[in-house]
Amino acid sequence: MKTGIFLAAAVALTAAPALAQSTQPAPQTQAQPPAVQSVTVIDISELPAASKQQVERIEEQRTDEELKNLHASIEASPPLVDAIEARGASLADVVAASLSQAGVLTIVTRKES
Numbered sequence: 001m002k003t004g005i006f007l008a009a010a011v012a013l014t015a016a017p018a019l020a021q022s023t024q025p026a027p028q029t030q031a032q033p034p035a036v037q038s039v040t041v042i043d044i045s046e047l048p049a050a051s052k053q054q055v056e057r058i059e060e061q062r063t064d065e066e067l068k069n070l071h072a073s074i075e076a077s078p079p080l081v082d083a084i085e086a087r088g089a090s091l092a093d094v095v096a097a098s099l100s101q102a103g104v105l106t107i108v109t110r111k112e113s
Contacts (some may be wrong), residue, residue: 024083037103039080041087044095055096055108070097074107084109 093109
């Protein structure tokens with residue numbers, strides 16, 4: 001995978017220290033996230049070891065509320081739910097998602113055995 005698996009909250013937390021150290025006022029415009037161009041649904045067991053470890057770290061640090069927000073965001077888009085179900089997974093199996101600058105949305109699932 002070209003980009004790591006990150007939750008939006010994890011990215012925001014990593015950016016916070018850099019923003020706090022800035023002495024210049026930040027511009028008032030916010031960058032818009034890229035539009036979703038394609039969707040990839042992958043089970044964590046199919047990830048390379050480094051990506052799998054990164055997702056597991058996110059799972060350890062993520063709150064239940066953040067996971068609920070992720071599920072709600074996906075549920076609001078029927079094509080995303082369809083993509084997950086086409087892989088034999090359910091919304092409850094989703095553990096992480098990442099949107100690359102190129103618009104590739106990667107949804108990571110962990111199927112309960």
